[in-house]
Amino acid sequence: MRWSQTFIPTMKEIPADAEVPSHQLMLRAGLIRQLMAGAYTYLPLGLRVLHKAEAIVREEMDAAGGIEILMPALQPIDLFERTGRKTAFGNVLINFPVRRGDRTLHLALGPTHEEVVTDLVAKHISSYRQLPLTLYQIQTKFRNEERPRFGVLRTSEFLMKDAYSFHTSVESLNDTYQKMYRAYCRIFARCGLDYLPVEAESGPIGGDASHEFMIPAANGEDSVVFCKQTNYAANLERAETGRRTPPLTAPANPAALQKVHTPDVGSIDAVCKLLKCQPQQMLKTLIYLADGQPVAVLIRGDHEANENKIRRALGATSVELADPGTIFKVTGAPVGFAGPVGIKCKVVADHDVPLVKDAITGANEADYHLTGVNIGRDYQLDATHDLRNAAAGDPSPRGEGTLELVKGIEVGHVFKLGTKYAVALDATFDDEKEFRQPIIMGCYGIGVNRIVAGLAETRHDDNGLIWPLAVAPYSVILCPLAVTDDETMRVTNLIYQQLQSAGVDVLLDDRDQRAGVKFKDADLIGIPLRVVIGGKGLKEGVIETKWRWESEARKLPVASAVPAIMELLSARRTEEAATVPT
Numbered sequence: 320m321r322w323s324q325t326f327i328p329t330m331k332e333i334p335a336d337a338e339v340p341s342h343q344l345m346l347r348a349g350l351i352r353q354l355m356a357g358a359y360t361y362l363p364l365g366l367r368v369l370h371k372a373e374a375i376v377r378e379e380m381d382a383a384g385g386i387e388i389l390m391p392a393l394q395p396i397d398l399f400e401r402t403g404r405k406t407a408f409g410n411v412l413i414n415f416p417v418r419r420g421d422r423t424l425h426l427a428l429g430p431t432h433e434e435v436v437t438d439l440v441a442k443h444i445s446s447y448r449q450l451p452l453t454l455y456q457i458q459t460k461f462r463n464e465e466r467p468r469f470g471v472l473r474t475s476e477f478l479m480k481d482a483y484s485f486h487t488s489v490e491s492l493n494d495t496y497q498k499m500y501r502a503y504c505r506i507f508a509r510c511g512l513d514y515l516p517v518e519a520e521s522g523p524i525g526g527d528a529s530h531e532f533m534i535p536a537a538n539g540e541d542s543v544v545f546c547k548q549t550n551y552a553a554n555l556e557r558a559e560t561g562r563r564t565p566p567l568t569a570p571a572n573p574a575a576l577q578k579v580h581t582p583d584v585g586s587i588d589a590v591c592k593l594l595k596c597q598p599q600q601m602l603k604t605l606i607y608l609a610d611g612q613p614v615a616v617l618i619r620g621d622h623e624a625n626e627n628k629i630r631r632a633l634g635a636t637s638v639e640l641a642d643p644g645t646i647f648k649v650t651g652a653p654v655g656f657a658g659p660v661g662i663k664c665k666v667v668a669d670h671d672v673p674l675v676k677d678a679i680t681g682a683n684e685a686d687y688h689l690t691g692v693n694i695g696r697d698y699q700l701d702a703t704h705d706l707r708n709a710a711a712g713d714p715s716p717r718g719e720g721t722l723e724l725v726k727g728i729e730v731g732h733v734f735k736l737g738t739k740y741a742v743a744l745d746a747t748f749d750d751e752k753e754f755r756q757p758i759i760m761g762c763y764g765i766g767v768n769r770i771v772a773g774l775a776e777t778r779h780d781d782n783g784l785i786w787p788l789a790v791a792p793y794s795v796i797l798c799p800l801a802v803t804d805d806e807t808m809r810v811t812n813l814i815y816q817q818l819q820s821a822g823v824d825v826l827l828d829d830r831d832q833r834a835g836v837k838f839k840d841a842d843l844i845g846i847p848l849r850v851v852i853g854g855k856g857l858k859e860g861v862i863e864t865k866w867r868w869e870s871e872a873r874k875l876p877v878a879s880a881v882p883a884i885m886e887l888l889s890a891r892r893t894e895e896a897a898t899v900p901t
């Protein structure tokens with residue numbers, strides 16, 4: 320492709336509203352343009368990267384036994400009503416009535432396709448002989464995200480690879496899950512992404528039933544807990560800690576219990592300011608309703624409660640923060656003054672709670688707190704639990720090492736669904752004994768745009784993007800120094816044609832621009848191999864090649880330039896392939 324024949328609107332200035340490097344660079348390098356918040360046009364360079372990532376995803380899905388189909392984005396709302404996801408998605412689900420003749424249809428734009436694919440399978444699969452089956456598509460999804468941001472990292476319309484597997488047994492599901500997990504590792508490695516598979520919430524199947532694939536990145540929206548020593552990695556909602564039950568008896572030399580006046584001071588921060596203490600000296604007392612019953616949950620003041628852990632520890636199906644009326648009933652005080660001393664409901668505590676000596680808590684009385692609160696004397700516990708989010712420095716649940724917190728971008732998700740959709744949409748099979756059973760399902764998503772944005776976010780320098788060869792919009796950029804010089808253009812065109820015939824993706828910067836401008840743009844758009852032709856070098860019979868990540872160029876004789884470039888590309892491809900797990 321000749322630069323003058325395509326559309327690469329590069330920009331010198333950093334766009335004002337682009338906060339993160341990937342967004343800035345994708346705009347500046349002419350990959351994307353915004354139509355409105357959360358909606359972007361892909362320009363030729365961006366589209367080429369997107370297509371290359373898509374091709375890798377497709378190859379690996381096919382190799383893992385997936386069968387490609389294409390389902391409609393437009394879907395009848397009643398499918399979502401039957402699975403309860405109209406309510407669950409809420410405002411995120413884009414749905415609307417349309418008039419057709421004298422009828423009104425209520426339609427939705429698919430945020431994912433569990434409903435549509437399960438409905439398809441329900442109608443066409445009836446016997447164990449037809450299973451297992453894995454269907455996938457690469458298709459546009461629609462989500463009315465509350466806060467679309469960071470360029471194409473979070474948009475209201477995006478390209479997803481979504482796969483769905485159907486099984487007669489959990490063993491068969493586990494087998495496909497492993498294949499998909501491995502395919503995901505290969506996809507992200509082939510795309511040149513640094514990725515981390517992390518344990519995620521397990522949902523209905525329980526156990527090791529869900530993994531997210533994260534790209535570690537400072538601007539990531541997800542928090543990942545990671546232990547270098549043991550390789551334990553989990554998302555923040557899911558991460559366990561290796562903490563043990565502390566002693567539940569009174570500490571030595573406790574301070575006296577005192578009631579202090581704290582008028583209108585109900586938050587941890589405000590109490591700390593007034594009493595000149597640190598949040599870790601305080602105990603938060605959160606009143607929840609667990610399946611409708613009030614429970615007080617004690618958490619150290621600087622920690623974050625984790626509702627899933629609380630729900631599991633209580634063996635409840637649902638937990639929610641209690642209303643002010645319930646809080647008044649169990650504490651005798653308005654919101655903000657609850658504490659364990661004398662509270663009138665069940666109390667559960669996190670492992671770190673008994674370790675706080677001379678704690679500060681609410682006094683269960685409006686405008687009062689207690690200081691010098693100690694376990695064994697002022698309140699009692701039979702046991703403690705892991706009820707909070709993991710924090711940096713916690714021991715790893717694998718027995719050795721400590722946990723650290725890193726930020727990540729979720730680029731993919733694999734999930735054992737179980738029978739939720741099959742039951743709701745009547746997808747069943749007859750087993751060997753002709754008993755009808757619900758089909759067991761798995762689902763597997765990849766954000767194709769996030770592969771591109773994730774690469775831009777993590778592979779760049781001050782001068783611009785640095786694409787891996789596998790997904791680069793072009794492998795080689797040819798920069799003739801003077802397009803008005805006949806000899807320069809004769810050699811350039813010859814190399815251009817020979818590379819093209821050899822199947823190399825090559826971009827020829829044929830603009831009549833100064834070399835400095837061309838080099839800046841070549842760096843900005845991040846083409847892996849730059850080839851400079853002309854000037855003194857050409858008179859001496861050489862051209863110059865330079866990898867985007869190198870600072871020194873190397874000289875190649877004009878006569879053998881094309882085979883030498885092919886050699887360089889092939890060696891690089893081998894290097895990139897070496898990172899892909901088998």
Ligand code: ATP
Nearest residue numbers: 464472473474477479729730731732764765766769
């Ligand atoms: P997130 O937590 O980031 O909102 P999600 O958990 O809702 O994502 P899934 O439903 O698991 O996402 O979708 C599968 C994949 O689709 C995600 O791993 C992500 O890569 C991609 N994806 C999800 N939402 C968006 C979006 N708004 N824009 C771009 N990609 C997205």
Ligand code: MG
Nearest residue numbers: 531729731732
């Ligand atoms: Mg997810």
